[in-house]
Amino acid sequence: MWKMEDYKYLFKVVLIGNAGVGKTCLVRRFTQGLFPPGQGATIGVDFMIKTVEIDGERVKLQIWDTAGQERFRSITQSYYRSANALIVVYDISCQPTFDCLPQWLNEIEMYANTKVLKYLVGNKSDRVNLREIPRYIGEDFSQRHDMKFLETSAKEADNVEKLFMEIAKQLTLQARQNDLRPYTSESTDRLDGGSSPISSYGCCKL
Numbered sequence: 001m002w003k004m005e006d007y008k009y010l011f012k013v014v015l016i017g018n019a020g021v022g023k024t025c026l027v028r029r030f031t032q033g034l035f036p037p038g039q040g041a042t043i044g045v046d047f048m049i050k051t052v053e054i055d056g057e058r059v060k061l062q063i064w065d066t067a068g069q070e071r072f073r074s075i076t077q078s079y080y081r082s083a084n085a086l087i088v089v090y091d092i093s094c095q096p097t098f099d100c101l102p103q104w105l106n107e108i109e110m111y112a113n114t115k116v117l118k119y120l121v122g123n124k125s126d127r128v129n130l131r132e133i134p135r136y137i138g139e140d141f142s143q144r145h146d147m148k149f150l151e152t153s154a155k156e157a158d159n160v161e162k163l164f165m166e167i168a169k170q171l172t173l174q175a176r177q178n179d180l181r182p183y184t185s186e187s188t189d190r191l192d193g194g195s196s197p198i199s200s201y202g203c204c205k206l
């Protein structure tokens with residue numbers, strides 16, 4: 001077991017998207033390596049931690065799993081602001097979950113930090129015969145909205161590790177650049193903006 005202080009950076013990653021798209025399963029797959037049977041709907045928010053290694057440095061990911069149901073929206077919104085990365089999830093076998101993406105982007109616009117790293121994820125890629133959203137449609141949407149894109153399957157562990165590791169890597173790169181940069185008005189803005197700072201262990205300690 002690593003000790004709590006044994007990490008260089010701490011990043012908050014928040015998953016959002018309609019109920020039932022597989023947010024909880026993605027988090028469980030990555031943090032615990034399992035696909036839980038009979039997963040109930042998330043109530044409010046939940047978080048799990050996983051420490052990974054990026055270029056020889058330990059990076060701690062605090063992964064927040066939010067409830068997709070409308071009635072929890074006011075609770076989940078408060079978590080956007082401190083996110084370093086946001087993963088917007090839809091289900092490739094369920095068109096309405098894709099059609100709701102503009103609403104999720106609206107939420108991000110209203111509540112998240114402008115510099116947040118955004119990923120669009122089409123989950124349940126194993127449901128080949130039930131696919132309703134072609135891959136290129138998801139990819140095109142992501143490009144138009146300044147998001148990175150991946151299709152995943154929490155069930156078959158496809159691209160899940162890749163998703164979180166890419167995020168950890170990107171955030172680490174950004175953090176290293178910030179560490180090198182002298183203190184500027186821009187970095188002050190970032191802190192005032194309420195986002196948890198992408199910076200070294202000293203200021204991000206829990």
Ligand SMILES: Nc1nc2c(ncn2[C@@H]2O[C@H](COP(=O)(O)OP(=O)(O)OP(=O)(O)O)[C@@H](O)[C@H]2O)c(=O)[nH]1
Binds near residue numbers: 018024038067
């Ligand atoms: N085939 C398939 N089913 C999946 C996958 N991921 C999740 N599911 C199923 O989809 C259902 C919903 O999964 P959850 O992870 O609870 O969805 P959620 O987005 O967290 O839902 P809320 O907590 O209500 O927001 C469950 O029945 C899962 O077994 C996947 O990759 N493939």
